[in-house]
Amino acid sequence: MTTLSFEDGTLRVDDPPPDLDLPFLESDPRSGTARAPAFRYAALKDVLDSRDDAYDDRVGSWPSLSLSTTYELRAYQRDALDAWTAADRRGVIELPTGAGKTVVAIAAMVSTGVPTLVVVPTIDLLNQWRRELETEFDVEIGQFGGGEQRKELITVSTYDSAYLRADDVGGDFGLLVLDEVHHLGGEGYRDIARFLVAPARMGLTATFERPDGAHEVVEAVVGPRVFSLAVDDLAGDHLADYDIKRIEVSLSDEEREAYEAAQETFVQYLRTSNLDMRSGSDYQKLVMRSGNDPRAREALLAKQRARRVMMNADAKLSALESILARHRDDRVIVFTAYTDLVYRLSERFLLPAITNETGVAERCEILERFRDGTYSRVVTANVLDEGVDVPDANVAVVLSGSGSEREFTQRLGRILRPKADGGRALLYEVVTSETTEENVAERRRG
Structure with a gap:
């Protein structure tokens, strides 16, 4: 047989x-x-x-789990779950940050009633998911990552640990939940989904499509996007209404001179290289050429110098000073692209700082004090873009960032959870005028 x-x-x-x-x-x-x-x-x-x-x-003989949830799904969450169920319990759900993707996944775990592996990108998310599942379900919750390697019928794992364990535990779970599923497009992480038999698969993200087209790989191993709502679909009803304000600042004479000199070096190389920086693949070609072509390396370094000048303009600090003074009574998150700028801002404005150099214990302490109101503002370089629950912030300041629509959506999502007083959220973009940052800002706004 x-x-x-x-x-x-x-x-x-x-x-x-x-x-x-x-x-x-x-x-x-x-x-x-x-x-x-x-x-x-x-x-x-x-x-x-x-x-x-x-x-x-001998594969699909998983024990049946009797799970229940205290959550009452909102109409759009029910629609998302129904769409996923109708697609043979496979596919990606795209909802804005703060819209309750975790709640939809918990409802899916209840409806399938099979052992489940939840995969997340960060230790912060690992801890959040584990706390949520321990609160919601009366079962032991296992953990792969963060110093633990303990498997239970419901287990939460980082992407890194799941990648290492997939070929060993791939037959043990009937449902696979992939939070921030766009990470699965990375070359190594794809094997997580390939090595697991789980017939039921749910991907969760605020921004599904990747500029490198790797979302097509996600569709192949998880399923297509089966449900999608944008921020504007939920603002006012289930998320806070919001405003976006752009503040333009100018380079100083000294900064302008440095910026123009660096840009000219970069542009001069492009004129003779047959490369078009509007293409991501051409940028990769430039990086590859820089390994053995001194002119390409000089151009790449010049591009980086110009970017650093425009992103870290002194006038941005003055703009931030005005914003912080205007929002003394608000909860503010300041985002930058550079770690060294985070520390400058932290020292100048006495802001708690979170970077990729911040230890887990210190980061947790800062966030907890932010949640309980001890701190009313925090500055970070990319670390809070995704995977961190900051429910009470209502003002975000983007001092610098990439042209990624995903990054922008995630930063906006940090402040969109409904406010107790029904107030509006506010995001400031501080942009250096007459530089390529203007184009960057347009790209990330879609």
């Missing part, structure tokens, strides 16, 4: 029907079996069921 089992990140098929011809099923001469990628489990079962072939499924 045909037997299905999980082995080292693959589906092992013993005694397959001789006429079973599937593009993803390959013969394994060493074991005398056939093998398929683990994520093809649902597709293989569908084919075998359609043929009425008798087979012994």
